[in-house]
Amino acid sequence: MKTPKEIINLFLANTTNPDVIESVVDPKVTYISLNFDNPDLQKIMPWAGTHHEGAKGFIDTFAGFNEFWTIQNFEVQDIFSEDEKVAVFGRFTYTSKTLNKQVTSPFSIFAKVKGEKIYHFMFMEDTFATAGSFRITPAGTFHSDPKGTQFRL
Template sequence: MKTPVETIELFLANTTNPDVIESIVDANATYISLNFNNPELQKIMPWAGTHHEGATGFINTFAGVNDFWTIQAFEVQDIFSENEKVAVFGSFTYTSRSLNKQVTSPFSILAKVKEGKIYHFMFMEDTFATAGSFRVTPAGTFQSDPKATEFTL
């Protein structure tokens, strides 16, 4: 049986292979993509949010990513585990297929693996940057600093 790290490495090397994903993802697995539940972000990236569909959530997420972007690079910089928990840190570079805008983002993953099956997977990235690769008009008007004036991006 593979170690938890080996299981996650196998998944990351086969994100577009449904047969491999189905073989290493528990039927009741939870996949958290970018946030728990953000309807605005789901309009931009429909796979965002929490999925409780086992392998289907993983397959649909990575199919969506590959439909929306061309992947130039996906690099794992660190991966380590403690018992069932696996942490992964790295970066990726994607180009949006709709607008041909390139973005580079850090990412992090917290995964949990038991008996060779992934049962929890949380993928985080710079969603402001990645959603921005689909931006046609300015992002909007913001006021983050309570002592400053608003500004437009």
């Protein structure tokens, strides 16, 4: 029997293999990609949000990654597990296929595995940077510091 950490490693080594994904993902999985629900981000990255489609949510997401970006590097730097919980930390470098903009982002994953099946999976990254790899015009005007002034990116 594989440990939860081994299941997540198997998944990460096979993100473009639907057979492996289907074998390790519970049909009732909760998959959170980047955020819980952000319609604006979904316009840029359609897979963003919470999914309950079983393996299909993962398959569609990783197909989207490969359709939207050329992946130069995806590196797991640390992986920890305790009981059924697994945490993964790393970095990736992608280049957008539409604008040829390269971005490097940290990522983290929080997953839960029971009976060799992933039943909860949350993937987080620097979405400001990754969405920016598709940006044609400036990001907009911001005012974050209550003591400061607005600025434009």
